[in-house]
Amino acid sequence: MAAADPILSVENIVKRFETQDGVLTAVDDVSFTVNPGEFFSVIGPSGCGKSTLFNVIGGLIDTYDGRVQVGGETVRGPHASVGMIFQEESTFPWRTVIDNVAFPLEIVGMPKAERLERATHFVDLVGLSGFERRYPSELSGGMRQRVSMARTLASEPKILLMDEPFAALDEQTRLLLGDKVLQIQQDLKQTTLLITHNLTEAVQLSDRILVMTYRPGKVKRVVDIKLPRPRSSEIVGSDEFGRYVAQIWNDLREEATRGMNDDEARMARAGARPP
């Protein structure tokens, strides 16, 4: 494979759901590619099909039209090349930090000593050294998300797929964890696909951002983020950063407004229905 070949290719994805009100097209003809080592974000208003796209690429949804290729190979269903980090807290509460991180290695049958050594490396990478024997209930929300990240990284995926992993965290923790993600991504040259609705997060982390339309979710625009690397959260104070945020918000505002109006109309209709 030539160096310029994309590691992830998403081609003409269409996903429809049967609902009470008829067929709903959640994602409509979405295509994009992600290059090796690139940080690519998908941003859009609530209800634009971002999470559907996440599940399609991660293989949790396998009935759709279109094609997903990883490293030139067409994939359908969960795939070892794609590591997923979920929006909800997803550590196993009955396992210690180290055992959580070693989980994917245990599944593939790696000997215990080796997997603990590997897991320790990834615990260190996410900055949780010293917490190896703690249980998730003894950690903060941000630390638990880092455990999930270390667990996914331990499986050494070609593509790290994240669905709003910091959505439940406060803004300050989110910015600091963004720094950590940037550092890890730069250290490992990890190809990363982030699904988010957070403008700051997307601009802070990404090389490119795909803006999606409100329902049905289509590609509205792809924006190149030409902010210098290596980056940190300090960049959020720069004028250039502000310009990117404003530019993307211009695209998103129209979609978010449509989404809000649609939600209000649906609620009004539901309220007008006889009980």
Add this chain to the structure above:
Amino acid sequence: MSAPARFLRQGVPIVFGITCLLAVLAVIEVLVRFSIINPFIVPLPSDVVLSFRRVILEEHIVPRFLLTCSEALTASVMLSVVGISLGVLLHRKKIVRLAVETWVAALASAPLVLVYPLFLVLFGRSAWTIIMIAFVSALPPVILKTLEGLTGARPVLINVGRSFKLTPSQLYWKILFPAALPNIFVGVRLGMIFALINIVGVEFLINFGGLGQLVNELAERYDLPGTYAAICFVILVSVLFFIGTERIERWLRPGS
């Protein structure tokens, strides 16, 4: 954790609990002494305490206690194995769940102890009659809580398993089952309580076996302090089993 901090966290609740118990007993003592509570129905707590020595030495409490414990243990092991297995079956086979879940729930409220003559016919006047009644009566909560735990497992944990390409068997044993364990243990504890109530009740009814038979005998002799002392031993069985399951749960599912 420092020693004073550990005492504050673990010791204070224990001391508070014991103090509350002693306070309640003291209040009852006063109420009975002043005949506000009928002393022919409720004995003086101090008399109950004094009767322990007599009950232990003269009423063969140890073998009776061990017999009730062994019946409760046998019933608990049986209902854990069978109840959890049936809960898993109901979770895996939707058609079976739809067909029988309501019946199992209905069985939970059925006073099965009243059909003890049928069990006597089937198993004779033996410990097995007592164990089987306890087992059948205590089965529904274990089945229902196992089912509830498995169906209530957080979808994101299952998605994590799917993303790591776990086989259905791995998904069950590595994720679903540990996630369901807190609920399963609630069911097992409830089941054990039901089992113990039935064991002592049937021992009392058929005048056979351990502590229930002793309570029956002492009540018929109108030895109220002795009766209440024997009931204390029944409570001790319950406490021991509760502590035991808590330990097993912590061992099987640390970090809760």
